[in-house]
Amino acid sequence: MALNLTINSSNPPLGALLAAEHVKGSVNLSVDEGKDNKLRVSESVQFSDVNSITRYLARVTPTLSLYGSNMLEQTEVDHWLEFSARRVCGQSGLATALEELDKALVLRTFLVGHSLTLADLCVWAALKGSYEWQSIQKQAGAFSHVARWFSFLGSQVPFTAVGNKYANSKA
Amino acid sequence: MMAFRELSSLEKSLGLKKPNKYSTQGDKKVPVLHSNNGPALVGLVTIATHLVQEAKRPKLLGGSAEHKALVQQWLEYRLTKVDGCLKDDIKTILKDLNSYLEDKVYLAGNQFTLADTLMYYGIHHIIVDLAIQEKEKHMNVTRWFDQVQHYTGVRHHLPPVVVLRNRVYTSGHH
Numbered sequence: 001m002a003l004n005l006t007i008n009s010s011n012p013p014l015g016a017l018l019a020a021e022h023v024k025g026s027v028n029l030s031v032d033e034g035k036d037n038k039l040r041v042s043e044s045v046q047f048s049d050v051n052s053i054t055r056y057l058a059r060v061t062p063t064l065s066l067y068g069s070n071m072l073e074q075t076e077v078d079h080w081l082e083f084s085a086r087r088v089c090g091q092s093g094l095a096t097a098l099e100e101l102d103k104a105l106v107l108r109t110f111l112v113g114h115s116l117t118l119a120d121l122c123v124w125a126a127l128k129g130s131y132e133w134q135s136i137q138k139q140a141g142a143f144s145h146v147a148r149w150f151s152f153l154g155s156q157v158p159f160t161a162v163g164n165k166y167a168n169s170k171a
Numbered sequence: 172m173m174a175f176r177e178l179s180s181l182e183k184s185l186g187l188k189k190p191n192k193y194s195t196q197g198d199k200k201v202p203v204l205h206s207n208n209g210p211a212l213v214g215l216v217t218i219a220t221h222l223v224q225e226a227k228r229p230k231l232l233g234g235s236a237e238h239k240a241l242v243q244q245w246l247e248y249r250l251t252k253v254d255g256c257l258k259d260d261i262k263t264i265l266k267d268l269n270s271y272l273e274d275k276v277y278l279a280g281n282q283f284t285l286a287d288t289l290m291y292y293g294i295h296h297i298i299v300d301l302a303i304q305e306k307e308k309h310m311n312v313t314r315w316f317d318q319v320q321h322y323t324g325v326r327h328h329l330p331p332v333v334v335l336r337n338r339v340y341t342s343g344h345h
Contacts, residue, residue, distance in 0.1 A: 107336055155281040
């Protein structure tokens with residue numbers, strides 16, 4: 001099974017690229033630059049929504065547990081995917097979203113379970129692409145739990161690779 | 172013997188197949204490893220460092236020079252401050268660690284190291300006795316502890332400690 005991901009090179013989908021980077025050792029996946037985001041699975045099936053793309057990639061690589069390791073975790077992941085799309089990428093109210101995120105991260109290293117999931121990828125990607133977060137980040141002590149989680153993930157290998165390559169073209 | 176169980180758990184978590192035999196030295200029961208090729212090794216951290224090298228996992232001792240120094244610092248902290256600490260010291264240890272870990276995932280920053288494993292083994296008896304409210308008060312320690320006890324292959328001889336994923340005492344009535 002060969003998958004092909006085409007990305008919008010002028011506004012790269014960081015979440016999908018992060019997911020692609022994580023699964024590339026487990027599935028045959030090529031990434032091309034183009035005009036639209038599109039994951040081609042077969043002749044007749046393709047996905048264009050970022051959350052659909054990341055969900056599909058996580059589901060075809062069950063050994064990586066990117067979708068959590070049980071039904072409860074799966075539901076939590078779904079919650080955070082929705083959160084990233086509506087609350088973080090939404091035009092207003094990032095501060096309330098950050099408050100909620102900060103509260104959730106007090107006693108957690110990763111958003112769901114004890115290892116990396118789509119929840120971390122998508123919320124991190126949404127924040128990375130947010131101007132508002134970039135300016136909030138400069139304030140010392142603001143949302144300290146989010147800040148710790150954000151820089152922890154950002155220092156890990158797949159994140160640095162994707163961040164260096166694509167984040168600038170988005171900003 | 173605590174140190175023996177700790178070293179044998181460390182061997183397993185490092186994936187070392189052949190268990191070593193240890194003896195002790197002196198009143199403080201310092202562990203001694205008689206190795207096949209070379210002099211006997213004395214002391215918990217010395218032996219632990221040797222085991223990490225034997226397992227060919229040098230990254231567990233830190234990457235850069237600064238990172239290595241940080242790992243050594245926390246290994247020393249474990250031996251001098253945590254081991255044999257008195258009841259009064261516990262409060263200080265928890266307070267220090269809690270403020271240190273506020274912006275860190277692991278003791279030496281963003282990477283898991285030997286310092287995390289040994290601190291976890293050393294501090295377990297303290298954390299296991301904490302009430303939920305105290306665990307929440309030292310939330311950064313609790314979060315770090317929970318992450319390490321779930322880190323693949325680390326826990327072994329120790330019982331898991333229950334950590335709630337969300338706070339119960341949110342309004343700050345400490």
